[in-house]
Amino acid sequence: MNSVSFRREREATWVELELLVARIEKEGLPALPPDDVGRLPVLYRATLSSLSVARAISLDANLLAYLEALAARAYVVTYGVKRSPVDAAVRLLRHDFPAAVRAARMKVALSALLLALGVVTGGMLTTRDPSRFYALVSESSAQGRGPSSSTEELRNVLYHRPSAASLLSAFAMFLFTHNALVGMTCFATGFAAGVPTILLLFQNGLMLGAFAALYTERGLALEFWAWILPHGITELLAVVLCGAAGLALADALLHPGRHTRRRALALQGRAAAVIVIGSVAMFLLAGLVEGIFRQVVQGVHVRLLVALLSAVAWPLYFLRSPAAAGSP
Amino acid sequence: MSQPRVREIVTPEGVPVRFVVARAGDRLGAFAIDGFIIVAASVVLLLVAVPAAAALPGAAAAIALVAFFLLRNFYFTYFECRTGTTPGKRLVGLRVIDAHGGMLTAEAVFARNLMREIELFLPLVALLAPEALAPDVPAWLRLPCLAWLLVFALLPFFNGDRLRVGDLVGGTLVVRRPEVILRHDLSATTPTARGPEPALLAFTAEQLDLYGITQLQLLEKVLRDAYRNRDALAPVADRIQRKIGWMAPAGRPVEAEEFLRAFYNAQRTRLEQRLLLGERRQEKRAGRLSRRP
Numbered sequence: 307m308n309s310v311s312f313r314r315e316r317e318a319t320w321v322e323l324e325l326l327v328a329r330i331e332k333e334g335l336p337a338l339p340p341d342d343v344g345r346l347p348v349l350y351r352a353t354l355s356s357l358s359v360a361r362a363i364s365l366d367a368n369l370l371a372y373l374e375a376l377a378a379r380a381y382v383v384t385y386g387v388k389r390s391p392v393d394a395a396v397r398l399l400r401h402d403f404p405a406a407v408r409a410a411r412m413k414v415a416l417s418a419l420l421l422a423l424g425v426v427t428g429g430m431l432t433t434r435d436p437s438r439f440y441a442l443v444s445e446s447s448a449q450g451r452g453p454s455s456s457t458e459e460l461r462n463v464l465y466h467r468p469s470a471a472s473l474l475s476a477f478a479m480f481l482f483t484h485n486a487l488v489g490m491t492c493f494a495t496g497f498a499a500g501v502p503t504i505l506l507l508f509q510n511g512l513m514l515g516a517f518a519a520l521y522t523e524r525g526l527a528l529e530f531w532a533w534i535l536p537h538g539i540t541e542l543l544a545v546v547l548c549g550a551a552g553l554a555l556a557d558a559l560l561h562p563g564r565h566t567r568r569r570a571l572a573l574q575g576r577a578a579a580v581i582v583i584g585s586v587a588m589f590l591l592a593g594l595v596e597g598i599f600r601q602v603v604q605g606v607h608v609r610l611l612v613a614l615l616s617a618v619a620w621p622l623y624f625l626r627s628p629a630a631a632g633s634p
Numbered sequence: 635m636s637q638p639r640v641r642e643i644v645t646p647e648g649v650p651v652r653f654v655v656a657r658a659g660d661r662l663g664a665f666a667i668d669g670f671i672i673v674a675a676s677v678v679l680l681l682v683a684v685p686a687a688a689a690l691p692g693a694a695a696a697i698a699l700v701a702f703f704l705l706r707n708f709y710f711t712y713f714e715c716r717t718g719t720t721p722g723k724r725l726v727g728l729r730v731i732d733a734h735g736g737m738l739t740a741e742a743v744f745a746r747n748l749m750r751e752i753e754l755f756l757p758l759v760a761l762l763a764p765e766a767l768a769p770d771v772p773a774w775l776r777l778p779c780l781a782w783l784l785v786f787a788l789l790p791f792f793n794g795d796r797l798r799v800g801d802l803v804g805g806t807l808v809v810r811r812p813e814v815i816l817r818h819d820l821s822a823t824t825p826t827a828r829g830p831e832p833a834l835l836a837f838t839a840e841q842l843d844l845y846g847i848t849q850l851q852l853l854e855k856v857l858r859d860a861y862r863n864r865d866a867l868a869p870v871a872d873r874i875q876r877k878i879g880w881m882a883p884a885g886r887p888v889e890a891e892e893f894l895r896a897f898y899n900a901q902r903t904r905l906e907q908r909l910l911l912g913e914r915r916q917e918k919r920a921g922r923l924s925r926r927p
Contacts, residue, residue, distance in 0.1 A: 308906060308910070309821070309902075309906055310819055310821050310822050313819055313822070314822070317816075320816065321816075324816075331717070331811075334716055334717050351647065354645065354647055354649045354651075355649075357649060357651075358649055362909070362910075363906060363909060363910060364906065365847055365850055365851065365902050365905055365906055365909065366819060366820070366821070366854065366902070367851040367854050367855070368814070368816070368817050368854065368858065369816070369819070371814045372814045372815070372816040374651065374652055374812070374814070375812035375813060375814040376812075376814075377645075377649070377651050378651045378652065378653055378809075378812045379811065379812055381643070381645050381651050381731075382718060382729055382731055382811075383718075385645070385646070385731075385732070385736065385737040385738060386717070386718040386737075386738050390715075390716065391711070391712050391715040391716065391740075394715060394740035398740070402741070482700065482703070483699060483700070483703040486703070486707075487751070490707075490748055490751050491751055493748060494748060494749050494751045494799075497749070497786070497799055497802075497803065498782070498786075555803065568802060568805075569734070569805070571802050571803055571805075572733070572734070572742075572802065572803065572804065572805025573805070575745045575802070575803030575804055575805065576739065576741040576742055576744075576745050576803075576804065576805065577741070578745070578803075579741055579742075579744040579745030579748055579803070579804070580741050580744065582744075582748055583744050583748075
């Protein structure tokens with residue numbers, strides 16, 4: 307019988323593949339010696355071809371089910387994620403993140419526009435009527451600051467110098483985790499047709515505008531911007547990028563183009579996720595600057611210099627970094 | 635229990651491979667295990683952090699907070715990047731694959747796990763502490779908010795592939811890890827060792843043209859567990875013998891199992907030959923042949 311001799315000839319390959327796949331499933335591909343890794347694609351292709359042949363010539367149900375399952379398992383380990391998380395992160399920051407941002411530049415511009423619109427609106431509203439500050443800034447963000455605070459109190463916040471230990475805890479607790487969560491939410495809510503994303507961007511702008519108006523009114527404008535911009539440029543840029551990622555999701559959902567909605571969402575979603583992961587790294591950097599540098603360095607000029615540096619460095623990073631070599 | 639849903643994925647080599655989509659209950663179970671691990675790890679972290687915080691106030695708490703953040707947000711990403719499963723999924727027997735047959739990329743894993751924020755954490759906060767989500771909203775506004783968030787959280791129950799928002803955005807699919815044991819070939823162990831000369835149990839082409847693939851594979855199932863099905867063997871053999879009009883050779887009794895194995899071999903050979911010629915007969919034909927000694 308054809309199918310019997312077919313099985314007799316090929317069975318050793320299948321068993322070898324089965325053992326190899328079981329080991330990879332347990333230990334992961336990187337743990338394997340190179341010789342075994344080299345065997346995987348050979349055995350995988352041989353088994354796939356066995357599956358095709360078996361479908362054409364064999365009626366042994368157990369054999370067919372076995373080959374089907376083995377091919378599926380081998381496919382999963384062969385086409386699973388191959389890089390370690392660390393390698394993936396390095397590659398992402400060096401190539402994929404800037405490339406994804408470049409590709410989404412129109413959405414980045416739109417997202418930045420929304421944020422800027424919020425800043426201008428918040429600033430104008432608060433300048434006209436300072437009591438609106440309370441409507442625009444939530445209590446937890448204001449931390450006691452407001453139109454009723456004295457100028458001296460407001461200035462003290464800008465030059466506050468806490469102890470070394472609370473520096474780090476302030477950095478960790480509020481700044482990084484909170485901001486990163488806002489960024490991730492900006493992205494994730496893009497799935498709701500982008501409406502919450504737009505609102506979040508605008509609202510963050512409103513808050514910043516309200517603060518700026520408050521400090522400007524007291525003649526602390528330069529010092530305020532020197533206080534906020536060293537980390538703020540990085541942080542606001544990260545918020546804008548997360549917003550752009552959210553808008554990309556919304557775009558895929560609303561305008562899938564030639565693809566099905568599901569396919570468009572998957573395609574855009576992956577590129578957008580790269581942007582968000584890169585932004586989380588930016589939030590981390592901003593948190594470090596905000597938590598440590600700003601508390602240690604008090605000079606307005608040094609602070610503005612750092613702000614300027616970051617304002618130059620980010621465009622350079624996004625525009626000049628080389629495109630990824632080879633396919634992912 | 636409903637029939638498992640099967641999705642066909644075409645591999646880059648162009649061969650379709652079938653996967654069984656994970657059921658909602660399995661995924662919930664896997665998530666419960668992963669959630670338990672995250673909570674347990676957080677408790678351990680806390681037990682270490684509290685004494686450390688006494689010695690190093692601020693710094694220890696800060697490191698613990700960052701660790702919590704990373705644990706909550708990157709636990710799934712880390713494990714899925716490495717092996718395509720998390721400890722919880724592995725225990726339940728699930729895997730993440732690319733829904734379109736490509737390679738499961740790190741980006742897809744990032745994307746599917748970033749969405750957890752609106753699928754799980756936001757609805758959870760909305761349910762438990764709506765005032766934390768939006769401090770000044772009137773009470774009636776919370777209801778539509780809640781409904782909207784729940785739609786996301788319950789999305790997997792509204793589509794056959796049990797896709798959550800993260801799967802849609804990442805283009806991934808969660809499937810059961812297939813597991814089938816290769817058993818011996820029934821046709822390779824022909825009854826020549828203990829049985830009669832094959833000629834005595836021969837069948838005519840006419841007799842072999844009555845049954846189809848469905849019946850052949852049913853017979854395979856019966857024979858693979860011949861010991862457990864020993865009571866069923868005689869009635870099955872009897873039905874087949876009557877349909878194909880077969881009679882035992884004179885003076886030599888044939889046991890049911892012996893007959894069934896011989897018939898399985900002959901029938902499979904016949905159907906596989908027809909298959910090679912392009913005829914795939916799935917079902918049996920009606921009617922029976924008259925008995926001829």
